[in-house]
Amino acid sequence: MAVLYFDIGGTLAEASVGADGSFRFRPLPRVREVLAAGPPHRLGIISNPGADPAAPARAAAALTATFGDIFEGALIHWGAKTSRTIFDAAVAAAGGVADDCVFLGEEPAERAMARRVGMRTAPHPVFAPAAVRGDTVLWARIHLDEQHTSARLRTVADASEIVPVHLAADQMVLAMVTEQGVRAAQEAGFTVDPEAEVGDTAAFLVRDDRPDSPPARSDSGPDRPDAGPGRPASTARGTTGDGSGGRPGEPPSTPEGFAARTGGPESAGDAARRRAEAVLDFVAGATDGLKSAVTLLGPAAGGAYLCADAETVVEDIHIPDTGHGHTERLLADPNLLPGAEEAPIIVGGSGFALDGALEAIREAITAPALRGHVARLSGAAPLVDGAPLTVRGRDAASADNPRVTTALAGRFTSLGFAVRLHRFSWRGHLLDNVEAQLEVPGTDAVLITAHLDSTAANGDFVDDAGNPRRYRPGVDPAPGADDDGSGTAGVLCAAECLRALVSAGRQPNRTIRFVLFNAEEQGLVGSKAYARAAAAAGDRIAAVFQMDMIAGFQGGTRKVELHAGSTVPGPAAIGSAALATMLAEAFATAAPEFEVETLTVNDPAAGRSDHASFHERGWAAVCVSENFFADTAPATGTRRYHQPGDTVHDADHDAEYAASIARAVTATALTLAGL
Incomplete structure (x- = not known):
């Protein structure tokens, strides 16, 4: 037995x-x-x-x-x-x-x-x-179309050995499958591309966020990117010699073949095909140095899927010339299907009001208060007032990370909120997301969030002999004052504001949660685990307001970016756009000096901060940031991104700028919660 x-x-x-x-x-x-x-x-x-x-x-x-x-x-x-x-x-x-x-x-x-x-x-x-x-579990791409939807695949998956890990809009699902699962999906009419053995690997989505990718070659010669099942990056440009991509019975890897696989005519799919194959080719070349650890799993919407062995860390998969958060760690969850089609979106109401509470928000969320929180989180001041400990960083691999989560939980507890640590495992570390809640029984929840971890992976480090070396997460400084000490401080100030309002006799008509996610810098791991748990528990989430980097300001026009674009169409995109409208109205009242840029289509931050973990569940979520992500000139956000120079004393760190953003976000969230 x-x-x-x-x-x-x-x-x-x-x-x-x-x-x-x-x-x-x-x-x-x-x-x-x-x-x-x-x-x-x-x-x-x-x-x-x-x-x-x-x-x-x-x-x-x-x-x-x-x-x-x-x-x-x-x-x-x-x-x-x-x-x-x-x-x-x-x-x-x-x-x-x-x-x-x-x-x-x-x-x-x-x-x-x-x-x-x-x-x-x-x-x-x-x-x-x-x-x-003794059967093998494989990574596989399962294609979707108007007849073969994610909802239909859910029915098949629930009765077979199929577990999804990523839903790429309405085009494709990356899943773990066995041969039994492959047969079940194919018998239901789905096209399935088995790729590589899961074994001891994890899956990632790597995005190519360059403005324009060069067109991929349409020949079937030795430079073709689709080399067949389990193609390692080092051989991703090889073929079996017949132009078929190495899979018996698969349409040839040509423009016509791609159209046949995706079910659309060449005239409709040509641009998407070229983009997908160009991205796959780009990622294959960029990861060539990791050829022993990385296996390409094929193109995805706006990027490529790959799997990496157990020893590969997310910093190893960094692709040169790509932007913030281009690598997303994928987690298995049957509840990803049917995804956006069924998840509840409960935005409710519209517009910005908050009668009588705006003054309380201005009193609670000040530059000195926010700067004090950032100083404690980034090591410029003791982590806990009156105690000697200062931290060097909050990297997920650092011994300081759990000390920070303990201190954050203690701060929320002192404010009288119900606090729980949502625990998850990452590379042998037990990490915690921190959740503080003011519950209104029987209602859906409004979340005010940020990520508590940091990294200095872009920093320049040298060994004792003066030679360049890689960032060492466990020992090197990663203060992360802006990314995302500023957002975390904004959440703490919002919680202090709510406590003051409740103490003055005001009560929300929705549950309000303050959530600080861990391991965001490792591919959104903490927020994905949190959202997965919330979905499994049947939580009803009305809105998520994520603050990620809100203190970087070089001067000039005060700009703020509202990132509502979702890689998953449907309710998530519609609800997120509605939240962005409310936020824009709040800025007009609470911070009228700001120029607001709302991004809902071709959003450069789509999938790149913790709000994305809620988008893939169909929940409305917006990421609010300094002028950093969007392709606007000149960018006025921090110049110390992912560097040890991201400190509270950096010239680009502006606590008043951050406080203004946090006030507008808090005002919007509290309006939605009925205060």
Whole structure:
């Protein structure tokens, strides 16, 4: 009998930690169906609840409360998965035969460790039967059209071994599949392109945000980018010699072949085809230096899909001459389908009002208050007033990161909000998103958000001999005062403002959440995990207001960018545009000196900040930023982007400019919440 060992976070359930240290587990989609399906197997746990000595007992209590007693006590193992120790212990507890054990976990590095011990692995519980059978899980692109929609694919996927990881508008889904899943999709009429084995890899979407990509060659010679299933970047320009792209039965890799695959005539699809193939060719060349670690998975809308092995970090996939946030880490979730077509959009009302509260907003959100928060977050002042600790950075890999999340949670708690830490795993690190809430029972939620982590990956670093070296996240300074200490400070000021309003007797008619996301710089990992958990819990989210870089100002005209463009059409795009209209009206009242640029079409920040994680769920979300992303001249945002010089003392750091933006965002959010 096989023994199935589940990781918890991101695999079995989403985990959050209360102010008292208690855990709450919310099962992820399709998990209960997998656990209930036959034939019966022995069930165990391999998961890390954290370093707190009390954490294993608390996690065990939450496990029983959520799933009952279906997991054998002797097969429950708590601890870090960064060495083989816990996996060896799990095999021994199961009877000593590693091949009888299956580890199911989202993190590729942990799957790699389990394989080192001899265990079988699977990247999602849906693939537990496949792992027992010994079947391979593949990355695959599944094409959509008017007849074969994401909603129809959801029906097929829910009954088979298909788990989506990315919905590319209405054109394509990147998914994990087995051969059984491929057959099920093909029998339903979908075109499926299996690409490469999942194994110990993670998937990424790499965007090419150059204004104009050169047209790809339309011949089928040796420079063609579509080389066949599992093509590594180093051979991405090779072919099988027949011009077919290497797949038996696939239409040739020519303009006509592309039109046949996408179901459209050449006259309608020529520009899109050239763009997609040019991007694929560009990414193939740009990632050639990582040929042992990166495998191209084919073109996507505005970019290319690739997978990278467990040792590859997001900084390794940086493409020269591309802009902010061009690489997005993709997470598995059955709830991504049908995506925007069914997710509720509850914007409600329109216009900007906030009668009588604007003065309170101006009193609470000031330049000194905002600058004080940024100083503490960026190491210019003690992290907690009166304490000696200052931080060097908030990089996801830094020891300072959890210290900052603890301090942020403490600040929200002191304001009287209900605080939870939404926990997730990233490359062996347990990280937390910080959520503070004023709940109005039975209502949908308005979110005011930013990202709490930082990076200095664009900095110039040298070794002891004076030679250039790469940024070392765990030790090098990454103050991130603007990116995104300024947005985080704006969220804190908004929370202080709400507390003052409530203390004065005002009450919202919607739930208000303040959420600070972790690991944004690693491909939006924290916000994707948070949005996935919110969708699994059935949360109703009316609006998300993300502040990402709001203090960079070189002088001249005060500009602000409202990024409402969504890569997913439908409700997300419509609702986000409505939020942007409200924001523009708020700026006209709360910060009339600002020139507002609203971007809804061809938005350069689409998919590049944490608001995108809500767009792919169909929720309305806007990212508010300094004049940095948009192609407007001259840009007046920070010149210290992703550098150790991004400090509160930088000449480009303007706390008054940031406070004005935070006031307008807070005014809009509180208006929508009924204050």
